Amino acid sequence: MTVPLLEAQGATMRFGGVTAVNGVNFALREMELRCLIGPNGAGKSTFFKMLTGQLKPSAGRILLRGRDITGAEPHQIARLGVGIKTQVPNVFDGLSVRENVFVAAARRGSARQARRITGETLERLRLTAIAARIVGQLAHGQRQWVEIAAVLAQEPDLVLLDEPAAGMTHEEVLRTAALIREINQTHALIVVEHDMQFIRMIASTVTVFNGGAILVEDDVERVMADPAVRDVYLGKQAA
Amino acid sequence: MTGWASFAAMVAAGLVVLLGLPLVFDLFGLLQMTVFAAMAVLALSQGFIWGYGGIMSFGQTAFFGLGGYTYAVAVMNMGDSTVPVLLSVLLPTLFAALLGYFMFYGRISDAYIGVITLTVTVILFNVVNSTAGDFYTIGNAPLGGFNGMPSVPPLNVPGDPSSPLDPQQTWYAAMGALLLVYILLRAVLASRFGRVVVAIRENETRAQLLGYDTRLYKLIVFAIGGGIAGLAGCLYANWGSFISPTVFGLATSAQVLIYVLVGGLGTLLGPILGAVGIQYLISVIGAQEMVNANLVLGAVLVVFVLLVPQGLVPVVQGLFRRVPGVRRGQVAEAAPVEVEL
Numbered sequence: 103m104t105v106p107l108l109e110a111q112g113a114t115m116r117f118g119g120v121t122a123v124n125g126v127n128f129a130l131r132e133m134e135l136r137c138l139i140g141p142n143g144a145g146k147s148t149f150f151k152m153l154t155g156q157l158k159p160s161a162g163r164i165l166l167r168g169r170d171i172t173g174a175e176p177h178q179i180a181r182l183g184v185g186i187k188t189q190v191p192n193v194f195d196g197l198s199v200r201e202n203v204f205v206a207a208a209r210r211g212s213a214r215q216a217r218r219i220t221g222e223t224l225e226r227l228r229l230t231a232i233a234a235r236i237v238g239q240l241a242h243g244q245r246q247w248v249e250i251a252a253v254l255a256q257e258p259d260l261v262l263l264d265e266p267a268a269g270m271t272h273e274e275v276l277r278t279a280a281l282i283r284e285i286n287q288t289h290a291l292i293v294v295e296h297d298m299q300f301i302r303m304i305a306s307t308v309t310v311f312n313g314g315a316i317l318v319e320d321d322v323e324r325v326m327a328d329p330a331v332r333d334v335y336l337g338k339q340a341a
Numbered sequence: 342m343t344g345w346a347s348f349a350a351m352v353a354a355g356l357v358v359l360l361g362l363p364l365v366f367d368l369f370g371l372l373q374m375t376v377f378a379a380m381a382v383l384a385l386s387q388g389f390i391w392g393y394g395g396i397m398s399f400g401q402t403a404f405f406g407l408g409g410y411t412y413a414v415a416v417m418n419m420g421d422s423t424v425p426v427l428l429s430v431l432l433p434t435l436f437a438a439l440l441g442y443f444m445f446y447g448r449i450s451d452a453y454i455g456v457i458t459l460t461v462t463v464i465l466f467n468v469v470n471s472t473a474g475d476f477y478t479i480g481n482a483p484l485g486g487f488n489g490m491p492s493v494p495p496l497n498v499p500g501d502p503s504s505p506l507d508p509q510q511t512w513y514a515a516m517g518a519l520l521l522v523y524i525l526l527r528a529v530l531a532s533r534f535g536r537v538v539v540a541i542r543e544n545e546t547r548a549q550l551l552g553y554d555t556r557l558y559k560l561i562v563f564a565i566g567g568g569i570a571g572l573a574g575c576l577y578a579n580w581g582s583f584i585s586p587t588v589f590g591l592a593t594s595a596q597v598l599i600y601v602l603v604g605g606l607g608t609l610l611g612p613i614l615g616a617v618g619i620q621y622l623i624s625v626i627g628a629q630e631m632v633n634a635n636l637v638l639g640a641v642l643v644v645f646v647l648l649v650p651q652g653l654v655p656v657v658q659g660l661f662r663r664v665p666g667v668r669r670g671q672v673a674e675a676a677p678v679e680v681e682l
Contacts, residue, residue, distance in 0.1 A: 180552035194543035205540040
């Protein structure tokens with residue numbers, strides 16, 4: 103039996119009297135691309151934050167390749183090879199695009215290596231032309247890509263993206279979808295997303311959250327055909 | 342490489358001041374400039390941890406005073422000033438590291454770091470203030486309570502207590518220390534460590550998510566700042582051959598904040614110029630009896646906060662560069678990508 107890349111066992115998160123995530127069991131294989139969806143308040147962002155160490159679970163365990171990372175500091179989880187893009191872009195606003203990516207690449211290895219990775223990553227995300235710009239002055243979509251570039255520059259094994267396409271124009275969304283498929287050639291990914299169109303573009307296994315628990319977990323087309331999913335998610339969004 | 346050019350220009354200017362001032366100033370002027378240099382070192386410590394590390398300390402004077410008292414007590418016991426100078430840096434560094442450990446590893450929010458550092462310097466003020474009497478004597482050194490410690494022996498040629506420095510040599514020591522601290526901080530900021538420090542100031546969460554232990558980085562920055570403030574305290578105690586609890590006082594800590602705000606947050610030159618400018622202003626006002634110095638300081642602070650919030654140096658840099666829209670240019674310059682040390 104193979105050990106999953108990332109696994110949650112009975113992960114539970116309570117805030118006072120509210121149970122945001124209740125006993126979730128979840129497993130991600132190596133090189134898998136998985137989407138987490140669900141209506142607002144379904145617990146997907148809370149679950150995401152438990153995976154990244156930003157929240158410490160009230161109960162249950164998080165395992166990375168069989169290693170218990172429950173309650174580890176965010177920087178420790180990052181060092182184990184998890185790259186995280188948060189919902190609200192977390193970038194170094196006062197620094198240049200290049201410096202943002204460099205700081206990400208520079209955590210390990212030599213300065214020469216870090217510069218090489220920086221150059222390659224900027225090229226890969228087509229950010230070279232704006233490398234000298236200060237990130238705080240860029241458009242929202244560009245800042246999202248800068249953050250994705252920083253995540254990739256740290257050379258993670260697993261990439262976690264929280265709403266990577268939020269607030270993007272249609273063209274930017276198309277490019278982001280293509281980028282995610284490309285990242286998936288070499289990395290496992292978890293993508294939290296609202297937008298069903300976008301999830302179709304990156305076509306993968308989908309885990310649907312509702313009321314702090316997993317409602318269903320299946321291929322994207324079957325999930326969208328599922329009447330229960332339509333009720334809790336699609337129906338609400340249409341309304 | 343503009344980073345190297347500006348660095349070389351700054352060091353050259355510093356050397357000109359170091360060697361040139363004794364030629365143009367009389368003894369009184371040189372003594373004044375010596376204490377300005379000591380205060381500029383203190384301002385650099387504040388400017389470094391606040392402007393680059395994003396750590397808001399209201400109590401750099403805690404380390405300043407600790408350095409001064411460490412020097413005074415140690416030199417009175419040892420005679421030779423060599424080891425006391427080192428201790429005056431070491432002890433505040435360790436104290437800052439200890440305090441920083443509780444603040445940063447305890448995940449205390451920024452506002453409370455201001456409160457804690459302020460409280461620490463007030464506590465030290467009160468403790469040292471109540472050490473009058475023979476009971477409070479460390480070796481040969483009576484702490485003297487609110488009267489302070491007079492006749493602190495001056496610096497001497499390292500290893501030779503029989504040759505104390507004359508005022509001109511003391512100037513070389515103080516200005517030399519300022520220049521060295523400046524060079525050290527430029528080197529730190531150009532290094533990978535320094536670039537991560539600036540990144541943490543910009544967004545601590547992102548730095549954590551990239552795998553940096555931001556608590557450790559802030560701890561080291563705070564400890565470096567404490568050591569530099571301690572050195573400033575040593576120079577200050579040595580300048581006046583005297584130290585009293587006022588070095589821990591709130592008036593002094595507020596002054597240091599004003600140096601940095603007026604000179605420019607996020608630069609190293611700014612705090613230096615701010616310290617010299619404000620200290621000069623205070624000494625000019627002190628020479629007449631028309632207006633109160635604190636009133637003028639307050640007015641200066643209000644004017645700058647309202648009209649020149651970035652401080653002098655960034656504004657002047659902006660004028661020279663005439664690059665519209667690049668308001669944080671000095672930050673990028675502080676951490677140029679090309680510079681490798």
